[in-house]
Amino acid sequence: LISVAGTLLVMLAIEWRLTVLGIAVLPLFLLLGRRFGAALRTVSRQVMERNARMSAIMSETLNISGLLLVKLFGRRQEEQRRFAEQAEEVRDLSIRQAVIGSRFFVFMGIATAVGTAAIYLVGGHLHISGGLTIGTLVAFSTYLTQLYGPLRSLSNVVVVVAQSLVSFERVFEVID
Numbered sequence: 296l297i298s299v300a301g302t303l304l305v306m307l308a309i310e311w312r313l314t315v316l317g318i319a320v321l322p323l324f325l326l327l328g329r330r331f332g333a334a335l336r337t338v339s340r341q342v343m344e345r346n347a348r349m350s351a352i353m354s355e356t357l358n359i360s361g362l363l364l365v366k367l368f369g370r371r372q373e374e375q376r377r378f379a380e381q382a383e384e385v386r387d388l389s390i391r392q393a394v395i396g397s398r399f400f401v402f403m404g405i406a407t408a409v410g411t412a413a414i415y416l417v418g419g420h421l422h423i424s425g426g427l428t429i430g431t432l433v434a435f436s437t438y439l440t441q442l443y444g445p446l447r448s449l450s451n452v453v454v455v456v457a458q459s460l461v462s463f464e465r466v467f468e469v470i471d
Contacts, residue, residue: 299449302442309435310427313414317439320410324446327406328453331399336457338392343465345388349381399454407443414439 306314355361356374365374414436421427 323406324450328450332454332457339461342388345385
């Protein structure tokens with residue numbers, strides 16, 4: 296936050312119009328963080344539930360009494376099938392979780408590129424009209440990069456917190 300505030304102050308001192316344009320991408324960062332955070336929270340909850348079911352199956356069938364019962368009733372194939380189904384669900388949900396996370400970072404990169412392109416477009420017009428030097432535009436784009444890095448990290452915090460809340464929910468479920 297301190298880095299963002301300091302960078303914003305320097306950017307405002309250099310060129311306030313470009314600063315406003317650079318900040319215009321901020322709602323997109325927040326929107327992406329919320330949307331993908333909610334999706335990752337849902338999938339993380341499903342992954343934890345499936346992992347719990349798979350662990351229950353393993354603990355029921357792989358202890359001594361469970362193994363004896365499985366052998367005694369000839370349920371080896373059924374238990375293998377049941378475990379394989381749970382493992383497939385966990386795998387599929389984990390892949391889905393990874394895809395959602397990678398999409399989040401792709402969209403964040405696109406948002407950053409759009410903001411940077413808008414700065415170069417407007418900055419180029421300002422330079423042509425004589426209101427801005429090339430050196431100022433280059434310096435501003437460097438500060439913009441320093442601004443977007445921490446903003447991307449702060450947006451990622453929303454996603455990490457959403458996934459962590461699922462973990463806390465599971466812990467409290469077990470405690471209850």
